[in-house]
Amino acid sequence: MKIFKLLLIVVLLSGCGKKEKIIEVSNQELDLESEIARIEETRTAFQLAIKEGRYQDLQKFTTHDVITVGPGSEDWNTMNELGTNRGQFPYDSIVMSPTETVIVNDSIAYDYGTSKVYYTDENGQSVLLEDTFLAILKKDKDGIWKLHREVASSRVK
Numbered sequence: 755m756k757i758f759k760l761l762l763i764v765v766l767l768s769g770c771g772k773k774e775k776i777i778e779v780s781n782q783e784l785d786l787e788s789e790i791a792r793i794e795e796t797r798t799a800f801q802l803a804i805k806e807g808r809y810q811d812l813q814k815f816t817t818h819d820v821i822t823v824g825p826g827s828e829d830w831n832t833m834n835e836l837g838t839n840r841g842q843f844p845y846d847s848i849v850m851s852p853t854e855t856v857i858v859n860d861s862i863a864y865d866y867g868t869s870k871v872y873y874t875d876e877n878g879q880s881v882l883l884e885d886t887f888l889a890i891l892k893k894d895k896d897g898i899w900k901l902h903r904e905v906a907s908s909r910v911k
Contacts, residue, residue: 789857793865793891793899797850800901805847809840817892817902825885825908833873833883845873846880850887863899865889868910884910 800815822842824830837844852867871883890903 784857784860786857789863789899790855792893792897793855793863796891796899796901797852797865801848801850804843804845807846809843812841812843815900817894817900820901820903822901822904822906824906825883827908829881829883830885830908832875833871833881836876837873845871845883847872861893863891863893865891869906883908886910 796815800812803809803811803815820842824834834844849870850865850867851869852865854866855863857863866888867886869885869887871885873881873883875881885906885908887904887906889901891899892902893899
């Protein structure tokens, strides 16, 4: 019985160890210019969908588990309150100006830059807000780059 208990403890302890997550990275050569062009296509289509008010189409440009963290300043909070019916992207239009786009591997990239966001206030006036953003993009199985994570700051650098 003592041997059985000892074996049981060993088995249980070996199963409780920290498991490593293995991520496979492809060694295939990437055509960086082509990949950056595809990212720009997604960015352009996203900006156009916002401008045209096609908020239902925005899921085409984001992963199913997208997370965005927008600026938390008072002017951004005002816009978010006015645009709650629009969902995650409550503005009338956005002009994104990336200053750095990096292809990390065949399925992950990031964009860093600034944005100009326009929304209509309660008086019908157009308001401009600016931000700095860092966006992580993932390529889906069809080769389309999509927004996966974004963090933005109302401080423009």
